[in-house]
Amino acid sequence: MEVQKTRLQAFEEAQKTGQIAITEETAKLFANILKMEGLLNDTITLLAAPYDDTVVESDITKRLLDAWQPFCDVYAKEVSDYITSNSLSLLDFKGL
DSSP, X not given: OOOOOBHHHHHHHHHHHSOOOOOHHHHHHHHHHHHXXXXXXXXXXXXXXXXXXXXXXXXXXXXXXXXXXXXXXXXXXXXXXXXXXXXXXOSBOOOO
């Protein structure tokens, strides 16, 4: 029978090992943002491809990255809230 660690025990262990459990759901959230970031980079490459002028390419990149950053800020806040309310609040800590 597996004994569940308390949140405090898990974090104390993480202080020593530098590792902490992560739930499948949290891992998916992190993977999703990386996938979206990859798609954004692919989009920038496609949109900039017809241009030889690096100024135009830089302008496209800047506009898209400037639009992307506010979304990333909101996404990070939502993931943080999710971890806080769904993982850190559990009596038996099962990972972030």
